[in-house]
Every structure is written in C-alpha cells, then in structure tokens.
Amino acid sequence: xxxxxxKSPLYRIANPRSIALFGASSNILSMGTPILISLKAMGFxxxxxxxxxxxxxxxxxxxxxxxxxxxxxxxxxxxxxxARIVPRILEECGKMGIKHAIVVSGGFKELGxxxxxxxxELQEIANTHExxxxxxxxxxxxxxxxxxxxxLLQYLGNPGFIGMAxxxxxxxxxxxxxxxxxxxxxxxxxxVGNEANVxxxxxxxxxxxxxxxxVIALYIEGIKRGKAFVETAKAIVTRKPIVALYVGGxxxxxxxxxxxxxxxxxxxxxxxxxxxQSGIIRARSITELFDLCWVLGALPLPKGKKVVIQTxxxxxxxxxADFCGRAGLELPALSPDTINRITPFMPETSSVHNPVDFxxxxxxxxxxxxxxxxxxxxxxxxxxxxxxxxxQQSVKRALEHLGIPKDQAAEKSRELLDAQSQSIASVLxxxxxxxxxxxxxxxQEDFIRGLIDRGVPVFPSTERAVHALESLVxxxxxxxxxxxxxxxxxxxxxxxx
Amino acid sequence: xxxxxxKSPLYRIANPRSIALFGASSNILSMGTPILISLKAMGFxxxxxxxxxxxxxxxxxxxxxxxxxxxxxxxxxxxxxxARIVPRILEECGKMGIKHAIVVSGGFKELGxxxxxxxxELQEIANTHExxxxxxxxxxxxxxxxxxxxxLLQYLGNPGFIGMAxxxxxxxxxxxxxxxxxxxxxxxxxxVGNEANVxxxxxxxxxxxxxxxxVIALYIEGIKRGKAFVETAKAIVTRKPIVALYVGGxxxxxxxxxxxxxxxxxxxxxxxxxxxQSGIIRARSITELFDLCWVLGALPLPKGKKVVIQTxxxxxxxxxADFCGRAGLELPALSPDTINRITPFMPETSSVHNPVDFxxxxxxxxxxxxxxxxxxxxxxxxxxxxxxxxxQQSVKRALEHLGIPKDQAAEKSRELLDAQSQSIASVLxxxxxxxxxxxxxxxQEDFIRGLIDRGVPVFPSTERAVHALESLVxxxxxxxxxxxxxxxxxxxxxxxx
Numbered sequence: 001x002x003x004x005x006x007k008s009p010l011y012r013i014a015n016p017r018s019i020a021l022f023g024a025s026s027n028i029l030s031m032g033t034p035i036l037i038s039l040k041a042m043g044f045x046x047x048x049x050x051x052x053x054x055x056x057x058x059x060x061x062x063x064x065x066x067x068x069x070x071x072x073x074x075x076x077x078x079x080x081x082x083a084r085i086v087p088r089i090l091e092e093c094g095k096m097g098i099k100h101a102i103v104v105s106g107g108f109k110e111l112g113x114x115x116x117x118x119x120x121e122l123q124e125i126a127n128t129h130e131x132x133x134x135x136x137x138x139x140x141x142x143x144x145x146x147x148x149x150x151x152l153l154q155y156l157g158n159p160g161f162i163g164m165a166x167x168x169x170x171x172x173x174x175x176x177x178x179x180x181x182x183x184x185x186x187x188x189x190x191x192v193g194n195e196a197n198v199x200x201x202x203x204x205x206x207x208x209x210x211x212x213x214x215v216i217a218l219y220i221e222g223i224k225r226g227k228a229f230v231e232t233a234k235a236i237v238t239r240k241p242i243v244a245l246y247v248g249g250x251x252x253x254x255x256x257x258x259x260x261x262x263x264x265x266x267x268x269x270x271x272x273x274x275x276x277q278s279g280i281i282r283a284r285s286i287t288e289l290f291d292l293c294w295v296l297g298a299l300p301l302p303k304g305k306k307v308v309i310q311t312x313x314x315x316x317x318x319x320x321a322d323f324c325g326r327a328g329l330e331l332p333a334l335s336p337d338t339i340n341r342i343t344p345f346m347p348e349t350s351s352v353h354n355p356v357d358f359x360x361x362x363x364x365x366x367x368x369x370x371x372x373x374x375x376x377x378x379x380x381x382x383x384x385x386x387x388x389x390x391x392q393q394s395v396k397r398a399l400e401h402l403g404i405p406k407d408q409a410a411e412k413s414r415e416l417l418d419a420q421s422q423s424i425a426s427v428l429x430x431x432x433x434x435x436x437x438x439x440x441x442x443x444q445e446d447f448i449r450g451l452i453d454r455g456v457p458v459f460p461s462t463e464r465a466v467h468a469l470e471s472l473v474x475x476x477x478x479x480x481x482x483x484x485x486x487x488x489x490x491x492x493x494x495x496x497x
Numbered sequence: 498x499x500x501x502x503x504k505s506p507l508y509r510i511a512n513p514r515s516i517a518l519f520g521a522s523s524n525i526l527s528m529g530t531p532i533l534i535s536l537k538a539m540g541f542x543x544x545x546x547x548x549x550x551x552x553x554x555x556x557x558x559x560x561x562x563x564x565x566x567x568x569x570x571x572x573x574x575x576x577x578x579x580a581r582i583v584p585r586i587l588e589e590c591g592k593m594g595i596k597h598a599i600v601v602s603g604g605f606k607e608l609g610x611x612x613x614x615x616x617x618e619l620q621e622i623a624n625t626h627e628x629x630x631x632x633x634x635x636x637x638x639x640x641x642x643x644x645x646x647x648x649l650l651q652y653l654g655n656p657g658f659i660g661m662a663x664x665x666x667x668x669x670x671x672x673x674x675x676x677x678x679x680x681x682x683x684x685x686x687x688x689v690g691n692e693a694n695v696x697x698x699x700x701x702x703x704x705x706x707x708x709x710x711x712v713i714a715l716y717i718e719g720i721k722r723g724k725a726f727v728e729t730a731k732a733i734v735t736r737k738p739i740v741a742l743y744v745g746g747x748x749x750x751x752x753x754x755x756x757x758x759x760x761x762x763x764x765x766x767x768x769x770x771x772x773x774q775s776g777i778i779r780a781r782s783i784t785e786l787f788d789l790c791w792v793l794g795a796l797p798l799p800k801g802k803k804v805v806i807q808t809x810x811x812x813x814x815x816x817x818a819d820f821c822g823r824a825g826l827e828l829p830a831l832s833p834d835t836i837n838r839i840t841p842f843m844p845e846t847s848s849v850h851n852p853v854d855f856x857x858x859x860x861x862x863x864x865x866x867x868x869x870x871x872x873x874x875x876x877x878x879x880x881x882x883x884x885x886x887x888x889q890q891s892v893k894r895a896l897e898h899l900g901i902p903k904d905q906a907a908e909k910s911r912e913l914l915d916a917q918s919q920s921i922a923s924v925l926x927x928x929x930x931x932x933x934x935x936x937x938x939x940x941q942e943d944f945i946r947g948l949i950d951r952g953v954p955v956f957p958s959t960e961r962a963v964h965a966l967e968s969l970v971x972x973x974x975x976x977x978x979x980x981x982x983x984x985x986x987x988x989x990x991x992x993x994x
Contacts, residue, residue, distance in 0.1 A: 028895060028898035028899060033898075037894070037898075106856065107845070153888075153891065154890075166812070167812070168810070168811050168812020168813075168815065169810075169811075169812070170810035170811065170812040170813055170886075171812040171813075174810060174813070174886050174937060175937060177888065177937075177938060177939075178937045178938075181939060219812060221815060245816075247812075247815045247816050247818075247819040248815070248819065284960070285816070285820075285958060285959060285960045286812075286813075286816055286937070286958075286959065287937075287957075287958045287960070313665070313666075313667035313671060314665050314666075314667065315663070315664070315665020315666070315667040315668040315716060315744075315783075316665075316667055316668075316671070316783075318665065318718060318744045318745070319742075319744050319782070319783055321744075322744040322745060323782075348604070359603065389667075389671050391650075391674065393651075394650065397534070398525060401525035401530075401534075402525060440671060440672060440674075440675045440783070440784075441674060441675070442674070442678060442941070444939070444941060460784075461782060461783075461784045462782060462783065463781070463782045463784070
C-alpha cells in the first residue's frame, strides 16, 4: 500500500497542472471538441495546450503543431484520436518527457484482432518512457475540486464525497445529473477503460488515500489483478467503505461485458467470494450502488441492527417492516419508557408497536421533531426509518380552511414545510444514530429537497431505504470485526476520514 | 363468477347516484371534512346528503339531523364517525333502506378486544338489513370516471386503466401523485380495510368485469377466503392480468400487518403457492406493483422471451444484459439480415452484438426511429429495451455550436427532442412487439415526459425496466397455457378487454 497519495500513478492524472490535448478542434463533430468544452466549463485553472496538425487556434487557445513544440512539459496528455495514430502520438509524448496520459480513444483490445496488438504497443511505449496512462477506451477523470473534468459531459452539482472507479464511463458522466438530483457528487471519479496500464486497483488505492473521498464506488465487469484487488480493498475498508456493482454474473451479462471492455468476467459466485473476502459491500444495481454510497458517506454507523419505523400510514409501514425482515434487520419493541414518553403524541387509533403507526399526523411539528427524537433515544433503537408524505398542496389547503387567506397560504405552507425539514435535519444532527426517510412523493418537491439539501437521505422507495440501512449494518459489523471490537460487534462511531 | 358487473355488491359502492355522508362538518379537524372536500373537488355529479346532529349546513350543503329525515333513500352511506356510534348509525341506514355503505372509521377488529365485538355488530346489522359494506378501517373508493373519490386526498391526473383492491388505503391515495407522474391512473380503486363484509375477492370480481380496468393490482397483507380467491383469480387471468404485492412474508412484516388490518398473514411460501396457482404475477414492492401494471396494461404481449437491447453506452447496456440474464430473459443474436440493414447506421466503434451498442449517436433521428424499427422487425426479437440519455442541455449546446443562435437553440432543442419522442412512440404503435425505455435522467424532463405521455413506458432504473419485461413474458406464457396455445407457448396478441 502507498503511504502518500502523491506517490500514486493517478495523482498527476487527477491533479494535473498542465494538459496537452490531442483531438480537440473547432469542429463540434470531432469527439475531442466537447471534451475541451467540458474542461473549460469546469474552469480548469491550469494550462491547456491543444495540439492540432492544422488549426492555428482551437476554441480560443493557441494550438501547437506537435507536442514537441510545447513551451513546457505538461503533467498530462489527453489523447482523443483515431486508434491507429495513438501509438505514434503517445511515443512523442514519451519523448517530450510527459509521464502521465489518458487515452480516451476506443478501437483497442475491446475490438479484438488488430486492436489487441495496438494496445500492446501502447503498453510497450509506456514502459519504455516510464509513463502511466488511464485507458484506452475510457472517458478519463472528473475531479471537481481540482476543476478537472475530461469527460464529454459537463459536471453538475457540487463536489461530493463519492470516489469512483468504473469500467463504464457512462456510469460516471451520465450519472452527474442523477447524483446532483440527490444532492450527491463525486470526490474523484475514474473511468478505467481497458486498464492497459493503470487499473481499478490503482484507483482504489488512490481513492483510499483521497481526503475528500468518504466512500468508494466500483463498477466492475471483470477484475484482472485478483490478489492485489483483495489486499488493497481489505486495507481500505478498515478506514472507509467500498461498494461494488458487478455486472457479468449472468451469462448474458458476461457476454455484454466482454464486448464492452474486453474484460473476461467470471461466474457470479467467484466474484461474490472476492467481495466477501475483501470486505466490499455488493450493490444489486447502479441505483443501489449510489444509494449505499449515500448513507455510508453521510450517516453515522449504527450500533446494531434494530430499526424503529415511524409512519402515519399502515401500508408503507408494513412494507418497510417486511423489507426489514427480509434484509435481516430487526424491529425491536419500544421500551416502556419510550412508550410513556410518546403516548401523549399518539391518537386513539394509533399503534405503539413497531412500526410506530400514528395513523395520522396530529401535530406536524411533533411528528418531525419530538417524536423522531424520542424514538431515536430509545435504548432499543439503533436506527430510525421514517415515512414521509407531506404534499405541499394538502398543507396549503389545510391552512386555507383554518382561515389563512389564499394568497398567504402558499407562502405559509412553504415556510411550515421548510421548518419541518429543518426539524428532521436537527434530529439527525443531534443524535449519533442514523436516520433515513422514504417517500413516494417526487424528490423534486420542496419538502423532500429541503431534507436532502440538509443532509437527510430520503429514498423514493421503501426497498431502497431498507437496503441502504442494511448496508450501514453490514459495514458497521465489518468495522467491528476488523477493529477487534468483539464486545459489541459494532464500533461506536466513525473515525475521521 | 358474476355475469354482470351490476350484480356486484360493489357496483353501487363504486357508482352511487346519491350519498348520505356521516361525519363531515365545517370543522377541518374532523376527519369527515376533507372527505367531503375530496368528493366536491372530484365533481361528483350525484346528490350528497351530509347528516349532522347539530350543523344546519355543512360546506354549503343543507345538513339533515338524521338519515331518516332524508327525502330519498340514497344508494350509499359513508360513515366517518367514532367507532362506538357506528353500529347505531348503520342500523338507522338499514332501517332507511340503504343497501350499501362504506365504513371509514377505525377502532374495530384491528384494535382487538371491544373492537372485535363492535365489528361483529356491524356484520349482524348488515345481515339483518341485507346491506353490503366496505370496511371498517378503510378509505373507501376512487372511481375517477364516475367522479367519485371518497378518500382523504384529492385525485390527480386522468382516469387510468389500473383497477386496485388494497388492504392499505395509503397505497391508493398516497399513490395518486406517484401514478400521475408516470402518466398512470386508476380505473377504480377499493380500500378494503378489515373486510368485515365485502372483501378483496369481491373487488377482484368487480374489477374483472370493469370495462375500464385493463390490469388488476392487489395489495395483500392476508387472504381470508383462500379457495374463492384462487378460483376468482384463475377465471380473471385468462382475460386480464392480476399483479399482487404481498407483505407479511417475513416475520416482521407479518406482525406489522397484524396490527394494521387485523389480518393474519401466513408464511411466504404459502402465499407464493397461492399466487402461482392463481396465475397472479407477484411484485416485490409497491413501485414494482405499478411498474408491472404499467406494461401489462399498456403494451402488446411478446411472443417469446428474447430481448434486444439498444444502447449507445456500454455500462447501461451491460447492466441491462445482466438483469435480463438473471430474470431468465434471452438476448438473441441479431439475424444476418438485420445486421446488414443496421450496419449503415453503426459507427466504427460500435458493436452488433446484443446489446446493440452504438457507442454514440451518429444521427438522433435514426437512433429513435429507423434503428428501433429495424431491431423490432428482426425475427429473433420479441421485445426491445432501449436506453435513453438525451439531456436537453447537451442538445441545446450542440445546436449552438452548429451555429443556431442562442435564443433559438432552446426552442429548437425542445422541438428536436419532441420529434424524437414522437418517433419512438410511432415505432411502438406500428409494431405488435413491446418496447420499453430506461433512463437515469429525471422522468420530469421534457424528452422522457414526451415519451411517457405518448404511451411509451420509461423506467428510472434498468432493473425496473427488465422486471417489467419479465412480467410481460410471464403473463404471455400464462395466457398461452390457459388458452391451450401449446404450439408457441405464447398467444399472438391480446383479446379486447
């Protein structure tokens, strides 16, 4: 394991001070052009040197005929060129003394035949010149804090805490918008492509040391260095969680992976074993990958697997209870003390079983502050799962019926819902136990957005919320084991990352 | 089985011409009040008779002191009253000659003890007066075409094709907004509550005969009349599909269901057997329940289980292939004829394997019209699954770079995307094979909404899209078996419903 992130072959790939860019032009139809647009849009603060055989200027930058003409040796070369000329240009970069590259171009091992030979050439050139490169057949790196984005699409949202290494570039760029919708973002994301030189293990090592990465996401179609993968993951998960989506376990998935990156996927049980041995939490889908990253990066770890469910509706409570049962989570009875304390808040029709079903919301402020606080304080509760259904339209209508003039009701209802999301967020902040919401309302609604923006994970399905809690328990168990905390089986908190 | 829907005990419950309403007042805090608001908001065209012991007028309606004072015998009584007075009022309704009721009030069998006795009283009163009633402990009926909505929340969106019977009222009312977001709606939805008189089997029978119901959704925590349930379902599924979510299979879910409706849930394998024997397709979650209803109600049935995946991104293609494999769907090779026909559309880096990965979109119009058409025409293809990623922002930016002035680019990009969603919708309309989209963009985006509004199901996750296709295959297999179409194992189309 590396001691310092600066020793990583990816350090200057993710944090270049200057870039030589091959393949960008003023023609929007050439693939390099939108990459230069992305680089500019992100506000990259280093120097960009477009290299172009004909154009004098590329999108406002002075272009150079050859990399050998550049006034300095750039930290990084990015190649978006037809595959057949990539070796020649990489060779020139090597001669110039450039030590790091991203080869975006496709047309290598993933196509077989000639492509395999071309890829071998790249490897030889890199070895000769002691270069390290990402790709080929990748979309590079997004490091929003360094204002670096070498991908085709513009980064959206804020820099986040998810570090990603992906064998699919789409699962980086095409998720910018998706993650921003949930208030999430990448710390640094690597598209590894064919992994001809730098591979997913190198990325994990980098992200393990990255101070902005609180959780690592992997998208895997096949692992090459099995032993190194397991060793590296094992060392990292004692400090920060790793979540992986593996595609290729089914025969059809395996064949799809083969044509996508040329990686040879293995049977599902083999990978299941690798993840288990590594202490990696496995996600079932790309949405679940990011769901688990969300809670693992944002919430404290639970001390055990006991979930209290707070609801005002029977069906959503029962569905959550059922999913908890299937996920191996427990639903403890409330302690007599808690029952005493919450009884004043409970209407006649309500149930003090778990799910705690209020049947309806007597007082909104209680429902969103005193009640979740009391439930989290129960000695039997390790986590709180809270059902959220608060349509702004209904609140507005209720206010109108209470005599608030129509023209003020909209504003008042917004204020009320804002105060409520503030209340829940405060509950989360003042307790050391995790709290997660679930809803069937749109996550674009003010109330839900207010919660998400304040750091409360809210999932648009019961199943997803429960699987997220399950991952917290599994990681807490793992941390308990790996730190030898045998007494509880669970650590009592998270070390600073 | 009933021959005519008009013979159903639920006919006048779902299609009343006049309603006696107990429990609504001018006080917003009494639970009956928002129900009257909902009834009014839906524009109910029959007569509403609020009955109130003190108020002269209730929300603009003349109130009567007693049901016995009404000028006619209403078709339906709706009771939203404290449990202890419900028997007395139901008795009065019986004396008045009212034959149908909805008992919204809770506080009966679900509470045990005295509640059980009270519920028995209701049953005896109904038997004496030959009344049929829904509930207690339910939220009644939504039949948007009859402009009837007895629930607490206002109906949203258009009348739809999903008929529902639910042991949770929340999964009806709190899904109005959710369904409208996907362009879906209820034909008629029944909240069955404690099923003291009318039960879920009666609802299935009604919905089986309902001409606006193309697919039946059930939310089940426990079945009482097992044999009748199986017989009724078996008869219906030869004509229209039934999808069920069962909660209570895990021990924790079972206990939650017990306190929710007082139904005794059985072990999961028992229910699995019941569904299998009945020809009911089981959903894993409430979101999946409506996902499956969507495709089963909106799409033609496939002739087999072969899926062609169209993508321009490797990762989403590989994930879809993996899910198809796990779901038992097959990914056929394209026929040589199709390969010849699509080759002109394929860039150099693309793959004519399945997933058909275009790697990027050379020409948007081809990608959304000629290509899916050619793929659906392949004799090896039973279904098409198409990955959608078309951010309006990117299209706008591309247009700007092509020289379209900034102020026109937004409008042009909207037009372009609208034309594309029109193209895909046409492909679906001109073929008899199902087509489903999947995306990680928001379903609120113009392009995706354009597709949904034109009848193309688009799912916000790969997994959900694949499970939806899987349900089509399962229902097609079932229909093939039940109609004795042994040769294909699949029917060739859908009979008119």
